[in-house]
Amino acid sequence: MTKKQIHLNGFIQNSPSPHSTGLWKHEKDHGTRHNRLDYWLDTARTLERGKFDAMFIADVLGTYSVYGDSHEAAVEHAVQLPAHDPTLAITAMASVTRHLGFAPTISTTYAQPYALARQLSTLDHLTEGRVAWNVVTSYLESEAVNLGLETRLPKEMRYNRADEFLEVVYKLWEDSWESDAVVYDREHDTFADPKKVHPINHHGESFNVPGPHLVEPSPQRTPVLFQAGASPKGRDFAAKHAEAVFTKNHSLEALSAYVKDIRERTVAQGRQADDIKVFPMILPIIGRTEAEAYEKYQALQNSVSYEGTAALLSGHTGIDFSQYDPDQYIEDLETEAVQGNLDMYTKDPNRRWTLREAIKNHGLGNGTVKFVGTPEQIADRIEEWASVGDADGFNVAQSYSPGTFEEFVDHVVPELQARGIYRTDYEGETLRENMFGKGSRHLADSHPARRSNLTGQPY
Numbered sequence: 001m002t003k004k005q006i007h008l009n010g011f012i013q014n015s016p017s018p019h020s021t022g023l024w025k026h027e028k029d030h031g032t033r034h035n036r037l038d039y040w041l042d043t044a045r046t047l048e049r050g051k052f053d054a055m056f057i058a059d060v061l062g063t064y065s066v067y068g069d070s071h072e073a074a075v076e077h078a079v080q081l082p083a084h085d086p087t088l089a090i091t092a093m094a095s096v097t098r099h100l101g102f103a104p105t106i107s108t109t110y111a112q113p114y115a116l117a118r119q120l121s122t123l124d125h126l127t128e129g130r131v132a133w134n135v136v137t138s139y140l141e142s143e144a145v146n147l148g149l150e151t152r153l154p155k156e157m158r159y160n161r162a163d164e165f166l167e168v169v170y171k172l173w174e175d176s177w178e179s180d181a182v183v184y185d186r187e188h189d190t191f192a193d194p195k196k197v198h199p200i201n202h203h204g205e206s207f208n209v210p211g212p213h214l215v216e217p218s219p220q221r222t223p224v225l226f227q228a229g230a231s232p233k234g235r236d237f238a239a240k241h242a243e244a245v246f247t248k249n250h251s252l253e254a255l256s257a258y259v260k261d262i263r264e265r266t267v268a269q270g271r272q273a274d275d276i277k278v279f280p281m282i283l284p285i286i287g288r289t290e291a292e293a294y295e296k297y298q299a300l301q302n303s304v305s306y307e308g309t310a311a312l313l314s315g316h317t318g319i320d321f322s323q324y325d326p327d328q329y330i331e332d333l334e335t336e337a338v339q340g341n342l343d344m345y346t347k348d349p350n351r352r353w354t355l356r357e358a359i360k361n362h363g364l365g366n367g368t369v370k371f372v373g374t375p376e377q378i379a380d381r382i383e384e385w386a387s388v389g390d391a392d393g394f395n396v397a398q399s400y401s402p403g404t405f406e407e408f409v410d411h412v413v414p415e416l417q418a419r420g421i422y423r424t425d426y427e428g429e430t431l432r433e434n435m436f437g438k439g440s441r442h443l444a445d446s447h448p449a450r451r452s453n454l455t456g457q458p459y
């Protein structure tokens with residue numbers, strides 16, 4: 001019997017040391033070169049050498065300025081700032097790779113569905129079917145006020161808008177152009193058959209979009225849909241729409257509970273439990289011996305910026321930690337920012353967390369679980385989280401970039417391959433085929449975008 005195969009994504013952002021705050025100053029870090037194309041091409045080549053499914057490119061559209069009600073700490077310590085565009089290096093990276101997918105983050109709160117559908121369809125054409133979309137609703141107040149709103153929308157409204165946003169893009173991607181609409185009939189002077197290109201006539205609460213879509217069908221039509229909902233509303237949204245979800249946990253128990261819940265919610269949406277792939281985020285810290293790995297962990301912590309991480313955590317949780325005593329316990333409350341990030345430090349069944357301790361944890365890999373040890377030990381934990389925790393794959397974060405990816409690809413990937421739990425070559429042509437198997441180039445028929453045939457048009 002073949003063993004359960006795991007999938008891998010490389011977690012990155014177009015900023016210096018975005019997920020390990022302050023590591024830009026580490027001797028092995030090249031994140032300050034995020035503004036150079038060669039940094040992206042090298043990173044893409046490394047991930048493809050390691051047979052990763054995709055590069056997942058996080059993004060925020062504002063500064064982390066909850067801390068001290070100012071952007072100063074974020075500027076001083078490069079807290080996901082500078083924050084360059086997540087999509088623009090993708091075509092260049094696609095030109096030096098053949099299989100690696102690309103999953104940029106784009107917010108449904110600030111984009112327009114008609115323009116976004118065009119942008120991602122164009123990328124899906126140019127990458128020959130290797131594009132995904134990390135659907136986010138955004139959490140920073142600084143995003144809202146710079147993008148035309150008076151204040152951040154309440155979470156409930158953000159998700160309602162996102163739900164309608166997706167309905168619009170599904171209509172454009174799945175229903176607007178029939179598969180044989182483009183005929184290239186030179187004799188009859190016909191590029192495409194107008195009877196096979198349909199308006200979508202969407203009229204809703206947030207959007208009115210007559211259509212038709214501006215782009216002919218791309219290899220995957222709808223890009224692979226990633227999401228990371230953590231609140232009940234966010235989880236239901238993910239269960240309805242996502243093909244893969246990202247999660248951040250610091251224990252196997254927390255992961256298991258999350259996976260069980262998300263699969264139940266997916267089934268409640270009329271889909272199969274395994275229609276959704278779960279990718280917990282991990283930070284690998286690899287050594288030749290266990291002792292060496294733990295020494296490295298200690299040393300990496302010395303490069304973390306305390307104030308920068310406090311600013312990051314303030315943005316993630318919505319709490320201004322400049323007002324906190326470092327030895328004060330973090331307060332348990334409901335937040336309009338990222339509830340899961342706050343819950344990590346307030347609902348831990350094993351302990352209470354002071355601000356100082358939380359910062360120490362959050363500074364590397366944004367607080368996610370660290371797999372520290374030899375390649376064999378890290379592979380053991382990966383196997384355990386995949387079998388006991390029911391993870392389908394892992395979202396690999398970095399301490400220093402792109403060195404963490406290089407070490408993982410050189411040392412952990414061969415170990416996973418030797419155990420028969422990880423591919424030695426790509427299976428398909430498109431990203432969706434690599435994730436879901438050959439023949440699954442398009443969304444599954446059980447996905448709501450396919451099931452309901454939203455505009456009543458033939459595909």
Ligand SMILES: Cc1cc2nc3c(=O)[nH]c(=O)nc-3n(C[C@H](O)[C@H](O)[C@H](O)COP(=O)(O)O)c2cc1C
Nearest residue numbers: 058059105136138228229230231234246247248339
């Ligand atoms: C691994 C991971 C990566 C994420 N990346 C982003 C991102 O790049 N941009 C963003 O605005 N939110 C990002 N988020 C936040 C989620 O989109 C979401 O807001 C968060 O998990 C909280 O869920 P909730 O909104 O349902 O409470 C990420 C979350 C996780 C777990």
